[in-house]
Amino acid sequence: xxxxxxxxxxxxxxxxxxxxxxxxxxxxxxxxxxxxxxxxxxxxxxxxxxxxxxxxxxxxxxxxxxxxxxxxxxxxxxxxxxxxxxxxxxxxxxxxxxxxxxxxxxxxxxxxxxxxxxxxxxxxxxxxxxxxxxxxxxxxxxxxxxxxxxxxxxxxxxxxxxxxxxxxxxxxxxxxxxxxxxxxxxxxxxxxxxxxxxxxxxxxxxxxxxxxxxxxxxxxxxxxxxxxxxxxxxxxxxxxxxxxxxxxxxxxxxxxxxx
Numbered sequence: 459x460x461x462x463x464x465x466x467x468x469x470x471x472x473x474x475x476x477x478x479x480x481x482x483x484x485x486x487x488x489x490x491x492x493x494x495x496x497x498x499x500x501x502x503x504x505x506x507x508x509x510x511x512x513x514x515x516x517x518x519x520x521x522x523x524x525x526x527x528x529x530x531x532x533x534x535x536x537x538x539x540x541x542x543x544x545x546x547x548x549x550x551x552x553x554x555x556x557x558x559x560x561x562x563x564x565x566x567x568x569x570x571x572x573x574x575x576x577x578x579x580x581x582x583x584x585x586x587x588x589x590x591x592x593x594x595x596x597x598x599x600x601x602x603x604x605x606x607x608x609x610x611x612x613x614x615x616x617x618x619x620x621x622x623x624x625x626x627x628x629x630x631x632x633x634x635x636x637x638x639x640x641x642x643x644x645x646x647x648x649x650x651x652x653x654x655x656x657x658x659x660x661x662x663x664x665x666x667x668x669x670x671x672x673x674x675x676x677x678x679x680x681x682x683x684x685x686x687x688x689x690x691x692x693x694x695x696x697x698x699x700x701x702x703x704x705x706x707x708x709x710x711x712x713x714x715x716x717x
Contacts, residue, residue, distance in 0.1 A: 468504060471567035481505075485512075490574045494522050494581045496648065502573045510560040513569040519577035520554040523584060525647065539583050549576045556580070584646040595643040595681040595704065599628060606711055608632065618663030627679075634716045635673040638664065640699065643681035650686055654694045661698035677702050677713060 465486045469478040475491040485505035492500040500519075505512045520540070544550070549572065550557045556576050561569045596612075603610045614626040616638070628639040640657045644650060661676050668674050676699035680687060683705060692701055702710045 464504065464506070467563070468566055468570070472570055473567075476570065488570050488574075490570075492574050492578050494519075494578070495584060496522075498522070500574050500577045502570050502577070504566060504570065507559060510562055511566060511569075512557065512559055513561055513566070513573050514555050514557040515573055515577045517554045517556075519556055519580040520551075522581050536583065540580055543576060543579045543583075547572050547576045547579075549573060584648065595683075596627065596641055599639075599641065599679070599704070602707060603628065603630065608711075608714060614638075616664055616667065618660070619666045620663050622663060624660045624664055630714050632715050635675050635714075636671060637675045637677050637714050639677045639679050639702075639714075640695075641679050641681070642695075643684065643704075644686060645684050647686045650688075650691055654691050657695050658698060661695070665698075675700055675713075675716075679704060679710065 462480065465478045465480055468486055468488065469476075472478065472488060477489045478486050479489070481487040481503055485503050488502045488504065490500045490502060494500060501515070503514055503516055505514075523536070523540075540551070544556065548558075550559065556573055558569045558573060600612060608630050609632070610628050610630040612628055614629040615623050616626055617623050626638045627641040628637075630637045630639060640660065642653050642657065644653060657678055664676070678695040678699040679702045680692070682703045695701070700713055702713055704710070
């Protein structure tokens with residue numbers, strides 16, 4: 459079956475919002491109404507194979523997920539979650555391509571939908587990883603502060619000069635200083651800019667409090683166990699706050715205590 463005939467047959471097999479067209483090199487591209495988290499369209503490709511058809515995303519989903527990390531490497535935890543998604547939908551992973559092989563002509567519509575669903579669920583893992591990173595790091599910091607017997611409060615609300623209320627992740631108090639600690643933790647590179655800009659805005663708006671509290675220090679605490687940060691991210695907040703890395707707790711303690 460040539461690509462034009464395959465395209466026509468496939469268009470009849472998929473839902474109306476799925477649009478089929480000949481792929482640039484071979485087979486048929488199915489443009490789905492499904493989206494990646496950044497708004498990109500999920501495409502699925504259908505090719506003729508030796509024993510039936512091949513339905514694949516040509517690596518788009520895992521490629522997108524990889525771009526959320528600076529080094530584009532996946533952690534063991536990510537790989538386990540990806541395997542769970544693919545096993546649930548009975549999808550094979552071959553050289554980072556989500557794939558179904560040996561698909562019969564009568565099953566093409568359902569197979570295209572499964573691969574598209576797998577692509578969306580794999581890319582959505584960045585939401586899961588981002589939320590888990592924030593919650594787990596916050597719990598670790600909370601426990602660490604208790605072990606070091608540093609007086610602190612969590613989720614403290616402070617009003618800025620603009621009258622906007624800002625939530626401080628941790629407010630610590632020692633004999634020598636008070637620190638507003640902003641926690642930056644995410645498993646997704648795509649969330650980094652929004653996080654750092656939020657901290658910058660908070661530091662600028664709350665800076666007036668230093669007039670009445672000369673010992674007040676702003677601290678940006680980065681969870682650098684996640685491979686998402688670039689030097690530019692540290693530079694952005696560094697002019698307005700002290701930089702601390704969660705992988706160096708002794709340095710963080712010295713910063714908070716300022717003995």
